[in-house]
Amino acid sequence: MKNKKLIELKNISKIYPERDIPTLDNLSLSIQEGESLVIIGSSGSGKTTLLKLLNGLEVPTSGSIEIKGKDIKSYDILDLRRSFFGYVFQKIGLFPHMTVKENISIVLRLTKKSPKFCEKRVCELLDFIRLSPETYLDRYPDELSGGEQQRVGVARALAADSECLLMDEPFGALDAVTRCELQDEIIRLKEEFKKTIVFITHDISEAFKLGDRIAVMQKGKIEQISSKENLYESPKTPFVEQLVQTGLGI
Amino acid sequence: MGRFSGIRTLLLKAGSVSQTIPSLAMLALLVPVVGLGFIPTILVLTFYAIYPILRNTYTGLQNIPPEYLEIAEGLGFLSYQRLVHVELPLAFPMIISGLRLATASTIGIATIAAFIGAGGLGDFITQGLALNDSNLIFLGAIPTAFLALAFDYGISRFENYLCCRKKKTTNASVWKYKRLLLGGMGLLFLGSYFFLTPQGNKESKVIIIGSKNFPEQNILAEIMAQLIEDKTSLKVIRRFNLGSTALVHQALLNGEIDLYPEYVGTAYLTVLKEPWDGAQKDLFKKVKENYKNQFNLRWLPSFGFSNSQSLAVRKDFAEANNLKCLSDLAPLSKNLSVAAPPEFLKRPDGLINLKKAYGFNFRNVIQVSPTLMYVTIEHQKVDIIASFTTDGKLKSANLMILEDDKNIYPPYEAAPVLREAIHLKYPQIEKALSPIFGIISEQKMINLNSKVEEQGQLPSAVAREFLSENHLFSKK
Numbered sequence: 001m002k003n004k005k006l007i008e009l010k011n012i013s014k015i016y017p018e019r020d021i022p023t024l025d026n027l028s029l030s031i032q033e034g035e036s037l038v039i040i041g042s043s044g045s046g047k048t049t050l051l052k053l054l055n056g057l058e059v060p061t062s063g064s065i066e067i068k069g070k071d072i073k074s075y076d077i078l079d080l081r082r083s084f085f086g087y088v089f090q091k092i093g094l095f096p097h098m099t100v101k102e103n104i105s106i107v108l109r110l111t112k113k114s115p116k117f118c119e120k121r122v123c124e125l126l127d128f129i130r131l132s133p134e135t136y137l138d139r140y141p142d143e144l145s146g147g148e149q150q151r152v153g154v155a156r157a158l159a160a161d162s163e164c165l166l167m168d169e170p171f172g173a174l175d176a177v178t179r180c181e182l183q184d185e186i187i188r189l190k191e192e193f194k195k196t197i198v199f200i201t202h203d204i205s206e207a208f209k210l211g212d213r214i215a216v217m218q219k220g221k222i223e224q225i226s227s228k229e230n231l232y233e234s235p236k237t238p239f240v241e242q243l244v245q246t247g248l249g250i
Numbered sequence: 251m252g253r254f255s256g257i258r259t260l261l262l263k264a265g266s267v268s269q270t271i272p273s274l275a276m277l278a279l280l281v282p283v284v285g286l287g288f289i290p291t292i293l294v295l296t297f298y299a300i301y302p303i304l305r306n307t308y309t310g311l312q313n314i315p316p317e318y319l320e321i322a323e324g325l326g327f328l329s330y331q332r333l334v335h336v337e338l339p340l341a342f343p344m345i346i347s348g349l350r351l352a353t354a355s356t357i358g359i360a361t362i363a364a365f366i367g368a369g370g371l372g373d374f375i376t377q378g379l380a381l382n383d384s385n386l387i388f389l390g391a392i393p394t395a396f397l398a399l400a401f402d403y404g405i406s407r408f409e410n411y412l413c414c415r416k417k418k419t420t421n422a423s424v425w426k427y428k429r430l431l432l433g434g435m436g437l438l439f440l441g442s443y444f445f446l447t448p449q450g451n452k453e454s455k456v457i458i459i460g461s462k463n464f465p466e467q468n469i470l471a472e473i474m475a476q477l478i479e480d481k482t483s484l485k486v487i488r489r490f491n492l493g494s495t496a497l498v499h500q501a502l503l504n505g506e507i508d509l510y511p512e513y514v515g516t517a518y519l520t521v522l523k524e525p526w527d528g529a530q531k532d533l534f535k536k537v538k539e540n541y542k543n544q545f546n547l548r549w550l551p552s553f554g555f556s557n558s559q560s561l562a563v564r565k566d567f568a569e570a571n572n573l574k575c576l577s578d579l580a581p582l583s584k585n586l587s588v589a590a591p592p593e594f595l596k597r598p599d600g601l602i603n604l605k606k607a608y609g610f611n612f613r614n615v616i617q618v619s620p621t622l623m624y625v626t627i628e629h630q631k632v633d634i635i636a637s638f639t640t641d642g643k644l645k646s647a648n649l650m651i652l653e654d655d656k657n658i659y660p661p662y663e664a665a666p667v668l669r670e671a672i673h674l675k676y677p678q679i680e681k682a683l684s685p686i687f688g689i690i691s692e693q694k695m696i697n698l699n700s701k702v703e704e705q706g707q708l709p710s711a712v713a714r715e716f717l718s719e720n721h722l723f724s725k726k
Contacts, residue, residue, distance in 0.1 A: 052324075055324060057320070057323060057324055077326075078326045078328065079326070080326075081323075081324060081325060081326030082325065082326035087321075087324045087325065089317075089320075089321055089324070091317075093321065095318060095321070095335075095336060095340075096340075097339040097340060097342075098339075106325065106335065107325050107326065110325075110326065110327060110328075110331055110335075156325075
């Protein structure tokens with residue numbers, strides 16, 4: 001691993017006035033280029049907020065975010081969203097009024113790519129996620145299974161050839177078999193395209209399967225961030241220990 | 251949408267308040283400003299159509315699940331891109347349903363426009379209402395309903411075409427059949443609509459005759475129209491059933507009609523707004539002069555009758571008690587009962603004034619609707635009713651008007667009112683009409699009204715019969 005920092009968060013806090021405790025509490029984190037970082041935590045631990053800070057959907061109350069060594073504010077946020085990050089959303093991810101083709105190519109169309117280019121790219125991506133273009137191009141989301149929908153969601157995140165994929169519990173609503181298949185797809189994707197992946201989950205076995213490094217979050221703080229072996233062998237807090245043991249079925 | 255919440259609330263509030271203004275009132279308010287016919291109708295229809303569309307568009311945009319907006323945000327949509335690619339398509343069904351609502355109500359309201367001379371299917375409805383002829387009402391209402399259905403169907407097809415999924419419909423053949431049927435119907439009614447709409451053009455030698463919306467006005471206007479058609483080369487356009495006095499008068503001032511029958515007393519009280527104390531002499535002359543000076547309008551000589559208000563009794567009752575005028579009634583009044591419509595009881599120039607002037611002290615006063623009034627007196631439930639002096643029902647109910655011998659009411663002589671400019675341009679109009687000046691007595695007018703009101707004949711047929719009976723058509 002090259003060990004080059006892609007994204008760095010320094011002393012980030014996020015406070016919503018309507019809540020008494022901070023959602024993110026003086027949190028620091030760096031994400032290496034080409035790694036897959038899985039953030040795990042129970043609901044309300046602040047993991048989705050963390051992800052939204054990265055592509056500017058939320059703004060930190062204090063602290064700074066650097067991307068490739070430059071402050072996030074010096075970038076055009078729309079550019080970042082369209083072509084630096086690819087976002088895969090929780091549950092509802094596709095626009096119901098657009099076909100598979102239209103959904104996947106939407107970001108390309110926003111940036112005024114030619115229809116021919118869009119079509120070609122959509123077909124490549126469908127091939128990659130193993131959905132045959134002839135069958136799926138003109139289908140609407142409600143004509144797809146849950147697994148197929150999330151595959152299309154992943155394809156959309158890849159469309160603009162972004163460097164970093166942000167995935168917010170993308171497989172949370174799927175059955176175990178489909179989930180397992182899709183996790184394999186993510187591993188394949190990582191190996192084939194060398195993308196940096198930030199993946200959110202509340203499932204420890206998913207975290208173990210996908211993560212080069214795992215960050216355990218609770219109450220707006222990172223309890224521990226390390227490789228899965230390290231996490232298993234030397235948990236820093238009782239919460240981490242309990243989590244790991246649950247994941248291993250002990 | 252979120253940025254202009256103040257303006258938005260104001261617009262929606264104003265819109266919903268405006269929907270409570272009756273469309274007829276709105277039409278009447280617009281007439282002095284923009285005139286009669288097409289333009290005010292379009293304005294009012296547009297006005298009423300905007301709100302449902304606005305409201306539904308707003309609701310549609312409001313109800314988009316926030317997840318989709320967040321996804322759009324996360325993928326880097328600009329706000330206009332979000333509107334075009336996400337918000338409008340998702341709100342589309344709501345927007346279309348607003349459009350359908352607006353279309354249906356617009357077609358409905360359009361029939362009301364007949365009151366201000368915009369013509370169309372509403373003409374049948376207003377005439378039907380004025381003549382109490384349900385067949386005429388149906389003739390207007392049924393095609394209107396089908397028109398609304400046809401348009402609604404058209405929009406739903408349009409919606410399917412635009413929005414959607416090229417899914418195969420399983421019952422395609424059924425739809426094909428229905429489409430043909432409905433399409434055919436729509437075309438038929440559209441055709442009839444344009445065919446039946448009086449298409450006025452002002453280009454050459456035209457005179458437009460108007461009337462208020464009750465049978466006597468229709469008959470008089472028809473008599474004038476047929477005489478002018480017979481005796482001159484002018485083309486006559488009929489714009490009947492224009493509603494209230496104020497509306498018809500305004501239409502005349504605007505040049506939207508050239509000629510209509512009016513009553514001297516109405517002109518004096520309602521148009522000139524002069525007070526009446528019962529003593530003025532030569533009222534007709536005074537009205538004539540004022541109309542000339544104030545409005546540049548010309549009164550032609552009277553048709554020969556006066557349509558005033560008074561009290562009526564059964565003929566046998568009048569003979570038995572030797573009644574001729576209202577003064578004869580006073581000594582008997584404490585044993586008699588009266589039926590009258592609500593406005594006659596409330597208006598100062600109604601019963602209140604009569605009681606004061608003649609010293610009536612009736613045993614009983616009953617408030618009934620105008621149509622029921624005649625039934626109650628025929629069945630001897632009451633002795634006296636309030637009535638217009640040329641009411642057609644007087645004949646069939648065998649009633650007699652008692653003369654207003656103290657002149658409580660101004661004389662309501664009926665006569666044509668004509669725009670001076672038209673009179674100068676076409677002096678032949680007065681000449682053409684001159685044979686009917688002074689020849690229609692009260693009794694004759696009652697007979698003519700009765701033919702329309704009681705026997706259901708058309709005003710045009712009654713007018714034709716009257717003119718030919720009196721040998722007023724030129725022999726060809």
